[in-house]
Amino acid sequence: MRASALLSLLAVPVLTAAAPAPKAKAPFKVTWLGHAAFEVVSPGGTDLLIDPFLTQDPATPAADKDLAKYKPAAILVTHSHGDHVGDTVAIAKASGAKVIAAYELASTFGLPESQTVGCNVGGRLQVGDVTIHVVPAMHGSTPGGRPVGFVLTFKDGRSLYHTGDTWIFGDMSLIQELYHPDVLLLCVGGGPYTEDPATAALAVKKYFHPSAIVPMHYGTFPPLAKEDEVRRAFAGDKRLRVMKPGETLSF
Ligand SMILES: [Zn+2]
Structure with missing residues (x-):
């Protein structure tokens, strides 16, 4: 067969059923409220607050310090330090939201049993259409059990990882293997407390393949x-999404 004939054979279109257009994923929304505080609204509308340190946070916009506006399904608290517990109890009392935290911490809030959800590393909880996985963090949480991070998994298979306060640690590779987070809410603040921007950037490079990295703390x-x-440590990484307190991003 001459080459030109072969080419014309190859050019015959293959008849296949039209591939269905990829289904657009409903977005989940992430609002940074300053420091480690975020409001996450799932594709199905489940509203979760994480580490709501608001009224005492100098970075939180005045409008976001109005606790009456928060009606979350649950408040997730990574550890017992004041810059994470923040306004948890006040918001829980006003809204009736459940509080999810390490068992030893959850039991210190003085909330009714129906609002107190103790957990620990490895635990899995369901709130609305969000599955919450409790993962380790390398930090302190005294008094109040151990520090944790949270991975929120949505029904479309995507997930978001709030690291809590932490240093880089090798088990981040297991968090990647098990939950492959698409969005990292990544502790980067350093100082005397946590991993600094360069170490946080190393953690991403070594362990994660997110589509977006939102620095916090x-x-x-x-x-x-x-x-x-923070920008210097992640220079050239187009996945870095530096938010302003009060800003909302859709993913
Ligand atoms: Zn902190």
């Missing part, structure tokens, strides 16, 4: 890294 107080240090 920086800039709030003087010992923490400032925004320009």
